[in-house]
Amino acid sequence: MGKCKFWTLRSNFQGQAKLSDFQLVEEDIPTNLKDGELVCEALYLSVDPYMRLFSDWSEVGKPVVGEQVARVTDSKNAKYPVGSVIRLSSGWRSHTHVKDVSTIDVMPELGDLPLSLTLGVMGMPGMTAYFTLLDVLKIKKGETLLVSGAAGAVGSLAGQIGKIMGCTVIGFAGTNAKVKWLKELGFDHAFNYKTEDVGKSIDRVAPDGVHCYCDMVGGEISFQVIKRMRDHGRMVVLGSISTYNNSTETTGPYLFSDILTKSLTITGFIIFNIREKWHIGEKQMAEWIKEGKLKYKETITNGFEHMPEAFLGLFSGENTGKAVVKA
Template identity: 45%
Template structure:
């Protein structure tokens, strides 16, 4: 019955009259303890108002699940709408620059329908509101992956913080994820030696055979120090850290003097109730004079289109590849989030709403 109501209202919107529509959204009612659970959320129905001048109405097609969501929600006062990016189709518009049928990517959160003014987009995350360029024959879901926040995280994090030079060695943890797999490919484009650590033999095979990493290791089954000696005989110049934990201490201790470290995340401990103890990093940082810098990608919000254009050009030139883990159904958002925290995905994980 609800679907029939939505279809009826959508038809009226297309015909020029402005009606009302009911959105579904996830509201976090309990802070996570261990892995996220369905019981931490409730799905709320929200009747949206009529469009005002300059506004658009969007319908979500793909929703993003990302590791940062697990870490960030602890800072929100409950109850609160769940954050996150989505690719959505404009189904009604009172803004001549955003026509019906176009696709936008934005930080609308875990919800099915959104009204916003593109000149005053909601501040709900890392993803600035942007109209997707024509990326056919590729799926529009790439607006959440290599042509969205993960792609720009890799692009700006590597180029602006690590500043790799041709011939240098880059090591990446979480190397088969949305960001890590992209960082490695940019590293190869820039003429670097690239070494990745991932959580399964399947992922390592993908990194070496498909993405052309110089070496990839299953961190669960190898000796990290021995793997570094084998794969980085000239030691490590740049480290892109998605994981944290003891592996990061080991890698940073194996870096060259004046090495650069981009700290993107610490997924190894997101679900831990008690943070792990690791080898102290200060001796390596001091004696090797390392530059260690954490970052949030929205630092480069005013250059967002630069990263998208660069990644799109590399994609069209055949220099970038991608893989997606697609979950299905708005009801499966929590399962998808848990899945990426368990490392189920190779490349970007997204949820197809319908």
């Protein structure tokens, strides 16, 4: 009988997450499956900033939440025979006993694209970028779009989609190398928020203000952007990575007067709420990649045993593009 390995929380995070918060556990892989059940083995696993927030609500001892792409190794389900490749949200597990196949996601049509993209451009980050710009912000040609966390899995795609739609795109990232990459992707302006003044940078390249803001980080950067948004500007909050590791509640500065006087629209958006529409975005993203309009990077960590390190690297800026673990 084989063993399944899975990562759990040894204790809930207190401020900055650390390696000692995680524990690797083993259990037997079931062999006597019931009709309709299957077992799969992870091929690629996703690590994403949202897992830090979700883990605050997770039960200690349970697998850390997350998506993976896996291959079926044992099956009593005709729809998913041995060898099938599936995408599912089963957490940080090397093997998964699937009792309810409704938890399995429909795989996108990849063609000759890498399988790992089902967790990136063709997965949650790509769909977040696509539907944020087209359905939520309803971006228009000629507008100015600002993206924070612009070198990450979502931000790098959002900026490129903005360019495809005919916008002027501004991006902020945390290293000079990432800024260089953003310019290679076609961003009109890119800045290192650690070495350049955010407000002054925006004033210089967008003196009339910003129409749309795609926010991944929250905190001080978002404060500076909101102060510089145009009347009737639109902002989508996709994350707040700058605050996830705060050990105490923070308050202010308060920007309600700016929101009021500029008639701003601020929307929180979670892509899992519209999973039934993913096939639309997946098809378009694949076409843009094949046409050379959309580029991507992956930061791949080898080895299931390194899941925590890959996750913690998200908060120290070690990834460019999508962070993925190859099991």
